[in-house]
Amino acid sequence: MMLSALGVWQLQRAEQKKVYFDQQTQRSKQSPIRVSKVMIESEKSGWPAEIIGEFEREGQFLWDNRTYEGRAGFHVLTPFMIEGSGVRIFVDRGWIPLEGSREQLPRPDIPVGQQKISGQLYAPLKGFTFVDEAPVFGALLRQNLDLDALVTSAPYDLHPYVLRLAPDEVGGFVRDWPGPSRTMIQRHQAYAVQWFGMAAVFVFVVISFVWRQRKDSKQGKIRK
Template sequence: MNKLFNALVSKRIVATVSALAVIAIGCGAGYWQLSRATTKITLAANLQARQQMPILNANDRAWTLSEAAERRMIARGRYIPEAAIWLDNRPRPMPVGGVGNPAQAGFYLMMPMRLDGGDEVLWVNRGWAPRNPENRETLPPIDTPTGVVNIEGIVFAHPGKVYELGSEKTSSATNAPRIEQNFDLNAQAKIYGWTQPPFILRLEEAGIKDGLLREWAPLTTGVDRHYAYAFQWFALAAAGFLFWLISGLRQYGREGVVKEDSGER
């Protein structure tokens, strides 16, 4: 046993350390992918449970984020289209079994709504629209109701964030279409001086022909991909171990044959 240990480990320090590094990286990354899948499943279950709770009304009173987060909410008011913000680099929402190109880039249209019967302004993610592939500044045509409307959606803390280089400054221009990478509720409150809820409402209405897509992907989207990545990482760890073990055993066998030949001589 000591001879085998020496042949596999003591005489192959560099190979052993390299194998341990590959195994550690593979197992660590694999478990991380599994944890990502578990987190998505848990979030989806919590979201589903909260959506089964009674529907909130944004016009009733000022709701906190902890009270309203991930719950269904209705609201009544008028849109303020001149203050709309187009969030760039947003992939097309793809529901399970949906048809389309999930790699297609576009915008989320964030538009404030002044709630009926008060001065509070609720920011609404009205949906997704495709980006002009030839000119990023050319915004897609959409229809916005001019009167009082009733809407329904789900409450989120923000519309999702994308990676941006450096620290982007939120534009304060209100007389031109605003294209931003990310959305900051606090920054908008400072620009306009509005009283705002600490959340946004993502519309869930389908079938309305206003030029926007609202077929939102479930939170469990990508779970299968995480499992596939985890399998690949664990396979890498197993391959590293087997390569180290097999190469060591082959070397141990060759050394044994050489010693036997030397003894015969």
């Protein structure tokens, strides 16, 4: 039955979210990874990390349609050149508000000089973008954080992660990063209960209808 299948699917989604929650919680407790010119191995999203190097203005962009406490704005993503290499990693320095219109976009300053920064590695989900609308590297405004497109178009090597700058680091903006939450697990479980409940009601209605039909049929035969 479709309703029961939807309930099972929601339970499967809840289990997937639980695995993700447990994984991210465990990773956040690990010792920080020292990010170097060597590319980070896969499956490191959610790990704390440290980097030594310098911020670069060229290539910085604003990730559009980011909200904070109901206000529209942007996330500021700035390339960070890793010490002793030509490899960069984009650092999400946090949220800034949209002031006025998009005709005059803000151009946030960057911290100058070599420094050590820390944060959490993040592998963003790829958003949908028409090929003809994909901005070239260096464009100030982007609708999606598409790392594959950035890696392909960048004039240098890029790490396949973004570093979310830690809240206590200087040189950032509003950084209220989302953490692992059990809310989505509970939501899928609640949806599953609803689907199973509707399936039970449907079965009850069908059984009641069939029982009444048979009862009426028997009474009709007796009258004859």
